[in-house]
Amino acid sequence: MTPRSQRETITMSDAKAIIENQIEELAKRNREPEWMTRIRYKALEAFEKAPLNDPVISEEELLQFIAKPEIEGLPENIESLDDLPPDMKALLDRLGISEVEQKYIAGLAVQTDTGVIYNEFLKEWAKKGLIVLPTEEAVRKYPDVVKSHFLKLFRVDESKLAAYHTAVWNGGIFLYVKEGLKVPFPLHLFFLIQESALAQAPHIIIIAEKNTEFHLIEGCTAPILVKHSLHLDMTEAYFHENARGQLTVLQNWPEYVHTRPMTRARIGKGARFINTTVGLGTGRSNVANPKYWVDEKGYVELNGILLGQKDWFVDLGGEMYLQGREAGGINASKAVIMDESTVITRGIIRAEAPNTKGHISCDALLLSDKATMETYPGLVSRVDDAELSHEAAIGKIREEELFYLMSRGLSEEKATQLIVKGFLEPMLKDIPMEFLVEIRKIIELAVSGGM
DSSP, X not given: OOOGGGSOOXXXXXXXXXXXXXXXXXXXXXXXXXXXXXXXXXXXXXXXXXXXXXXXXXXXXXXXXXXXXXXXXXXXOOOSXXXXXXXXXXXXXXXXXXXXXXXXXXXXXXXXXXXXXXXXXXXXXXXXTEEEEEHHHHHHHXXXXXXXXXXXXXXXXXXXXXXXXXXHOOOOEEEEEOTTOBOOSOEEHHHHOHHHHTOSSOEEEEEEOTTOEEEEEEEOSSOOOXXXXXXXXXXXEEEOTTOEEEEEEEEEEOTTOEEOOEEEEEEOTTOEEEEEEEEEEEOSEEEEOOEEEXXXXXXXXXXXXXXXOTTOEEEEOOEEEEOSTTOEEEEEXXXXXXXXXXXXXXXXXXXXXXXXXXXXXXXXXXXXXXXXXXXXXXXXXXXXXXXXXXXXXXXXOOHHHHHHHHHTTOOHHXXXXXHHHHHHGGGGTTSOHHHHHHHHHHHHHHHTTOO
C-alpha cells in the first residue's frame, strides 16, 4: 500500500465523481434496465452521509480505495502461469493444485472438460427449474424476480460500504431453485462463473422455493490472484417454507486485500439454512456481521473456521432473530490464532417468539504469545420460555498432548499440525472431500510457517 505521505488527497466530491463514472460504465456494459441504474444512483446519493462503522478502514482510506482500487506491484498482464508472482506459484505447487485449477485461480481463460460438463449440467437442470446465472444477466432475463428481491435485506444508507457496493456492484450469481426441486450435488460458483468469482463487488441472490434442497460452494481453497485491495461482496438469501440450503464459503485472500462480506438471509417456516465459512486466508483485515431472520420452526446454523496469521485483523459477528415459534439457531466458531494476528468473534441471538432455542460457542487455539483473541457473546430474550446458552474456550496446546505425540515418533511440527487439524475437524464435516484435501494441506503449511 502506498505510504500516507505520498498519497494524493482524494475529496468526497472526487470519490463521488469516480463512482458516478463507474455507474455509467456498468449500466452501459451490462445493458441494465433503468430501475437498476436508479438504485445505483440512490446509493451514490446516500454514500456521503452514511456512517462508515469500520474498525480498520478510515474514511480517508476508503476514498483512496475508490480512487485507486487496484493494488500496485502486481503483474499487469498474466498470460500464463509463468507470469504469476514466484511466491504464489510456489505455494500453488506445494498445495498440489492441478494446472487447470491454477489457471482458474490466476484468472486465465480456460476451456476444459469441467467447464463443458458444468454448462451441460446447467442446461439440463434449467429445464427442471434450477437457474444459475451471473447476476447482471439475471437482471435482464428475470427483471421482476430480481427486482422483488434485490436489496430487500439491506438499506443503502446503513453504511458507506453498503452504499458503495450497491452503486458499483459487478458480478455475482443469481441462484433460483424451483418449488420441490432437490439438487443432489454441490454447485461450485468459482468454476460455474469465473468472472464473478474474481469481481470486486459481486452481488449474490439466492431464492429457494418451498421444499427445495441445494448446496452452493463459493470461493476457493487456494489463494486467488485478485488485483483489488478492497473486496465487498453482498449476499441476500431467501428460504421459503421447508427449504433446505447450504452455503459453504471458502476464503483464501492475499494478504493485501481487505474483505468486507455482507450476508443476510430470511429463513421461512420449517426452512433450514447452514452457512459455513472456512477462512484459510482472511486478507489484511476481514470484518463481517451477517444477519438472519428465522420464522416458525425454522433453523439457521452459522459455522466459522478461521486461521489468524501474520498481523491480520479479523472481526466476525453474527445476529440471529428468532421471530417464529420454535425457531432455532446456532452460532459456532473455531479459530487457530498465530503470529501477531487479532481475532474477535461476536454473536447475538435474539429470542422474540415462544419456545425458541439458540446457542453460541467459540473455541480458540492460541499458537503465539503475540496473538490476540476476544469473544463477545450476546443473548437477548423477549419471552420467558426461550432456551439460550453460550460457551467459550480460549487456550494453548497442552504440553502433555505434544509430549504424547512426540513420544510416538512425531516431530513437534507434525504433532502440532495433527492437533490443529483435530481441533478444526468437527467443523469440516459438511465440506466435500476434494476441498478437504486442500484445506488440510493449507492448515499444515500455515502451522509450519509455510504460507
